[in-house]
Amino acid sequence: MMINVNPTRMELTNLKRKLVTARRGHKLLKDKRDELMRRFLELVRENKLLRRAVEKGISQANAHMSVARSVMSDKTLDVALMLPTQEMSLEVTEQNVMSVLIPHFDTKLKTADENDIYSYGFAFTSSDLDVAVKALSDIMPQMFRLAEVEKSCQLMAAEIEKTRRRVNALEHVMIPQYEETIKYITMKLDENERSTTTRLMKVKDMMLSKEHNYI
Amino acid sequence: MYKIAAIGDKDSIYGFASLGLSIFPVDDPQAAIKTIRKIVDGGFAVIYITELLASQITAELDRYRELPLPVIVPIPGVKGNTGLGMKSVSKSVEQAVGSDIFSDT
Numbered sequence: 001m002m003i004n005v006n007p008t009r010m011e012l013t014n015l016k017r018k019l020v021t022a023r024r025g026h027k028l029l030k031d032k033r034d035e036l037m038r039r040f041l042e043l044v045r046e047n048k049l050l051r052r053a054v055e056k057g058i059s060q061a062n063a064h065m066s067v068a069r070s071v072m073s074d075k076t077l078d079v080a081l082m083l084p085t086q087e088m089s090l091e092v093t094e095q096n097v098m099s100v101l102i103p104h105f106d107t108k109l110k111t112a113d114e115n116d117i118y119s120y121g122f123a124f125t126s127s128d129l130d131v132a133v134k135a136l137s138d139i140m141p142q143m144f145r146l147a148e149v150e151k152s153c154q155l156m157a158a159e160i161e162k163t164r165r166r167v168n169a170l171e172h173v174m175i176p177q178y179e180e181t182i183k184y185i186t187m188k189l190d191e192n193e194r195s196t197t198t199r200l201m202k203v204k205d206m207m208l209s210k211e212h213n214y215i
Numbered sequence: 216m217y218k219i220a221a222i223g224d225k226d227s228i229y230g231f232a233s234l235g236l237s238i239f240p241v242d243d244p245q246a247a248i249k250t251i252r253k254i255v256d257g258g259f260a261v262i263y264i265t266e267l268l269a270s271q272i273t274a275e276l277d278r279y280r281e282l283p284l285p286v287i288v289p290i291p292g293v294k295g296n297t298g299l300g301m302k303s304v305s306k307s308v309e310q311a312v313g314s315d316i317f318s319d320t
Contacts, residue, residue, distance in 0.1 A: 040311055047304050048317060055291050055300065062293050065230055077229075086235035090217040090260050092284065101283055105260070108216070110235065119233045136230045143288070147261045151286040153304065157311040158281045 007188035019178040026170040050146045057139035064132035071126040080120035102152040223265030227292030244271040265292030266299040
């Protein structure tokens with residue numbers, strides 16, 4: 001595999017410059033890939049732990065919710081949860097990790113008291129509902145962190161894949177190609193030089209023999 | 216300022232309403248796709264979706280995988296849990312590393 005170029009000195013200089021750039025790019029991208037991978041693996045570990053905790057918390061809450069549903073009529077439950085007092089919103093900031101923009105969430109609550117999660121009076125509802133709502137509220141911070149981490153993992157995975165392809169393309173295609181072409185041009189130029197020298201020697205011989213009547 | 220949504224069957228997501236999340240009770244996959252498209256434009260940054268529903272519309276969810284926002288997180292619902300959430304983590308690992316090196320842990 002070689003680039004199809006004219007074997008000239010100018011091409012040689014250009015190619016040498018390109019090779020230097022390719023080598024530097026390769027080194028940088030390799031570093032980027034390694035650092036991304038290190039952070040990615042850290043995040044994935046956290047992601048797995050968080051997911052396990054959140055899934056456990058939600059299924060517990062769901063279990064309590066099922067009990068609440070069975071003790072209370074559907075209508076009472078609907079009414080209890082119809083008008084939430086609390087409203088959550090997110091402030092999203094972006095963080096730049098090795099040129100991957102990962103989101104960071106800050107939660108904002110509408111009411112000052114973060115325990116203000118019960119949108120109903122306690123008279124007509126089952127205590128299981130309270131437990132269910134409390135359980136959900138307890139894992140909420142973890143759920144936000146999970147959203148953050150999971151997105152980061154997805155974005156980083158995509159970036160790692162891209163970077164890895166670039167590194168491989170440079171390492172196994174571009175750089176060998178340049179090296180081979182440079183070698184080809186150098187050989188060709190050397191060959192030209194040698195042929196010029198021999199030609200000159202031959203011409204000199206011919207001229208000498210003509211002057212002095214050598215052999 | 217972004218909002219948070221929960222999508223899925225009513226029983227699974229009702230509890231989130233009292234915490235201040237916007238809930239969208241949907242059972243049908245087609246309706247879910249429509250809802251997601253609608254709320255993505257409506258300023259929602261995080262969308263929690265039940266695994267049952269998410270497993271029916273994976274193609275749609277993959278579209279949002281590589282966008283910075285929204286974040287779509289599968290969560291277990293009351294029924295039909297498929298382990299999709301964990302699978303999606305493994306998918307990321309496979310994409311980045313080439314094989315799922317965390318599968319046993």
